[in-house]
Amino acid sequence: MAEPEDADTIAAIATADGRAGIGILRLSGPAALGIAERLAGRRLKPRHAHHCHIRDRTGEILDDAIVIAFPAPRSFTGEDVVEIQGHGSPIVLQQILRTAVDEGARLARPGEFSERAYLNDRIDLAQAEAIADLIAAGTEAAARGALRSLQGEFSRQIHDLMEVVTTLRVYVEAAMDFPDEDVDFLADGDIEERISALRDDLEAVRRAAGQGVLLSSGITLVLAGAPNAGKSSLMNALARRDTAIVTEIPGTTRDVLRERIDLDGLPVQLTDTAGLRESTDPVEAEGVRRARAEIDRADCLLFLVDATASESWPLTRDQVAAGVGASLPASVILVRTKIDLLAAATPVTGFTELPAVAISALTGLGLDELKQLIRRQVGFAADAQSTFTARARHLHALDQAAHGLTAALNTLRATGAGDLVAEDLRLVHDHLGEIVGAMSSDALLGRIFASFCIGK
Ligand SMILES: Nc1nc2c(ncn2[C@@H]2O[C@H](COP(=O)(O)OP(=O)(O)OP(=O)(O)O)[C@@H](O)[C@H]2O)c(=O)[nH]1
Ligand SMILES: [Mg+2]
Structure with missing residues (x-):
């Protein structure tokens, strides 16, 4: 196991880039206390919130801040750590960071605070990874x-x-x-x-x-099918927002559109694609090429078939593969769309090779069933409550x-x-x-x- 480079004191802005009420700069390493005391112009008591002016090397006041020192080993990294809680101005925070570097700190690499916490046995490797997963959590x-x-x-x-x-x-x-x-x-x-x-x-x-x-990485779910099958309508219904343009003209969607949704705890990246057909229009052809590339990368494919169109139903996996013209992910779900337009409820699921569901994006019929099917197909259990990432x-x-x-x-x-x-x-x-x-x-x-x- 590598030892921390103990001569180094690292510094970084710990809060997100952008304007906010408060922004926090964090220092860790043997020189952290000394550097922070020079910036704050006073001695720092352990774990005490000091209200002070932060000055640059010329004595100019950069910010009015709360400074807290956490001496080793009772700190996040196990080293001396100081947090400077200033105003959330990117400009001011950069100035404080630059001054900290002038005083002997170096810019931290991504994840370096967590890495040090691990190297100093404050957390183990899986816990260090969980920090990143917590920050990136989608649901x-x-x-x-x-x-x-x-x-x-x-x-x-x-x-x-x-x-x-x-x-x-x-x-x-x-x-x-x-x-x-x-x-x-x-x-x-x-x-x-x-x-x-x-x-x-x-x-x-x-x-x-x-x-x-599954919980931490989520899945990518691609909507594909013939032009006008109802892909964009389903995308909007699942995302509960008007992301994609819907018209009665086949070939409306050309670009790949993405939405992040929370499918009862499962983070899903929803991808709407251009309707699959051979086209001489170079723009549409490029859209179809991109649609196929998305299907190639998908964890789960929803293949949509318009219930009012005279297409064979249900399709086999081979038929879907032929229609798509790309390699299919392990999970493929057949979706029969626009069933509100059918005079009578026709049997849709029945026995088919692929799991199938009938929906109406207009009335919302079948959407819950579809969501359940997606979760089941990718193997996401119902009680995410007891799960760790x-x-x-x-x-x-x-x-x-x-x-x-x-x-x-x-x-x-x-x-x-x-x-x-x-x-x-x-x-x-x-x-x-x-x-x-x-x-x-x-x-x-x-x-x-x-x-x-x-x-x-
Ligand atoms: N009645 C009814 N109409 C629907 C439903 N879903 C879609 N439509 C209509 O079908 C047409 C095509 O819908 P879109 O969602 O744009 O279809 P698409 O698959 O995205 O089409 P392209 O982007 O052209 O490939 C539109 O006129 C929609 O209003 C539905 O559940 N019920
Ligand atoms: Mg569309």
């Missing part, structure tokens, strides 16, 4: 989930798994170290059962983390850990060789450790030592 549920991760909910579950792996390793290594024991630890089936149970637990965490990834990196590590457990089980069953099982388990532990920031093997040795009485 209330995502924000709640990120906060739960930041508070250590996800890390705790990973640590629990790591504990069990460690116990298993201790067990296996002991069996190898004391081969003259009466009981053959490895052959009695107990260890196999325990590895299986651990794999089940890991699978449960993997499922929850999968929800967490996670990242693709975490899923990858969890998958590798699961593979490692399977490998350990296979090794055990095939060979019963303790050293090979121990090596598999070591890898499982390392993969889990990647999620929270590694636990060194020295620490593991300490654990083994502490839990076993060697003199026995």
Whole structure:
């Protein structure tokens, strides 16, 4: 693990760029206190709000501010930290920042405060990532989930798994170290059962983390179909605003239009596209090309078919692929539009290869059903309440850990060789450790030592 560059004191404007009532500049590092005291022209008491003038090096007053010092180690980064809470003027904040740099600070890199908090063991890696996810949260549920991760909910579950792996390793290594024991630890089936149970637990965490990834990254949902199918109308109905132009002229939408919506907790980027057809109009043709590029990148495709048009229904996946002329995402939903225009309710869903729903963007009929279908198709569970946020990196590590457990089980069953099982388990532990920031093997040795009485 890299050590923080401890000679450096970093500075950055911590609040968003733009005009606001208050803007905050943050300093962290060994020179933070000294720099802030020169700017404030006074000594700073720990964790005390000082009202003072901030001056540049010529003595000119830059701002009237509240300055608070958080000496190490009881600070966010674990280093000396000072917050200067000035007026939220980008110009003034830049002047204060420049003066802090003149006094010896350097501009912080993105995420460097969180990085230092991690390097100084104030938070683990998954928690550091949760800070970024909290800030970027697209829905209330995502924000709640990120906060739960930041508070250590996800890390705790990973640590629990790591504990069990460690116990298993201790067990296996002991069996190898004391081969003259009466009981053959490895052959009695107990260890196999325990590895299986651990794999089940890991699978449960993997499922929850999968929800967490959906919660923090959301999905991209693309609306596609023939011209006039009702794509823009559905976009406006789902976004509850008049984003896209709707007319009865086929080929109205040409550009790709985007809206962010909250689908009962699931952050969704909704994308409206040009109606798919061959066109000699270069503008429309470019729109169709872009529509296909969006479909290529989508997590979920809604393929719209006008119920009043004489098109075959329902379509198979191959038929949709042919109509779209692009590779389809795993989730494709057929949407039959404008059903308010049908004289009688015709059976729409029935048995089809693809999930299907009938809607009217005009009356709102079927929209709730559509939303539910989208959530189900992308695998977003209804109770986002209990979910923490996670990242693709975490899923990858969890998958590798699961593979490692399977490998350990296979090794055990095939060979019963303790050293090979121990090596598999070591890898499982390392993969889990990647999620929270590694636990060194020295620490593991300490654990083994502490839990076993060697003199026995
Ligand atoms: N009655 C009824 N009309 C609808 C409904 N949805 C769309 N329409 C009408 O169908 C026409 C085309 O709708 P749009 O939403 O512009 O269709 P589009 O798929 O975006 O069309 P392009 O952008 O040209 O590809 C408009 O006249 C809409 O008013 C609906 O649910 N009910
Ligand atoms: Mg349109």
